[in-house]
Amino acid sequence: MSSQFTAEGSDPLLTVLAEFRFALRSFLHFSECAAQEAGLHPQQHQLLLQVAGAPRGTAVTIAYAAERLGLRHNSTVELVDRSEREGLLARTEDAADKRRAILQVTRKGKKILGQLTASHARELNELGPRLAKVLKQISVHAEAASSAEIQ
Amino acid sequence: MSSQFTAEGSDPLLTVLAEFRFALRSFLHFSECAAQEAGLHPQQHQLLLQVAGAPRGTAVTIAYAAERLGLRHNSTVELVDRSEREGLLARTEDAADKRRAILQVTRKGKKILGQLTASHARELNELGPRLAKVLKQISVHAEAASSAEIQ
DNA sequence: TCATTATATATCGTGCCACGATATAACTAT
């Protein structure tokens, strides 16, 4: 057999990993669209989320945002520049350490973020079970693969 | 009170959403690094995964890959071009429909993908429980928020 | 104290990648 399309039987672990990534991308796509529709660039949304969602007592600096977003400092500076220019965010000089800039979400930013937060929570309530299911399958197949490796 | 750093108490739903996105980005960062170390661009890894991990009987065309990767067709063409040039992937003309290109991962591509698959399965076995925990918290806070909205 | 080193942010130039717009080829239907 082995039709033109399926020259070989795809590894089930591979298939479930592919499914996981597809689910992730679907969610990210939803998130990007939601941000755009709310008038934000996706990265701006993520910036606002990490700034507004930082736990109490955190010094929300450029460096903090960079780490949470997985970006380099300079990329974060530019993202903050753009967001500040659009009135979503404000820099405040840290009195205790004048090198640092403390970030705060403006009222405008909060308003937009609020909408996005609601829709994301809804979406994640659907995605959650789906992701959990795939993750469980991954662990099953991963164990099968590693035990097969031993023998 | 209200120190300079925490002008206001952050919403718990916001915090847990931020935590979720941070967890996602951390995983994606791990994945990107793993791909780079294996000599692939992250997108190439994703392409190989979706091609090799497609369920049996799927016609793995450019359009299929584009949909799975969340990219436009033309972007996918370019990604396939680059990957083919590096010997990771091969195009085969579909005999039944000469417009279509059927994609297959080469032996070289499979070898690299195999390594990445193993390390990703391991990483996801750690990430899984962490994500599940955060997703559960999201649903709790989301419900609290929406029921508060009703009253 | 003041030189040295480290840290935090900012600036500048570069390159890649995804995209929109468009083109070409092949299949479909009437």
Next chain:
DNA sequence: ATAGTTATATCGTGGCACGATATATAATGA
């Protein structure tokens, strides 16, 4: 056959993240 649709491909553009570098402030230590 001819119009319309689908699948890839090409080309030019722009944004965004990055590396390299600069500047300002803090911390260290002789």
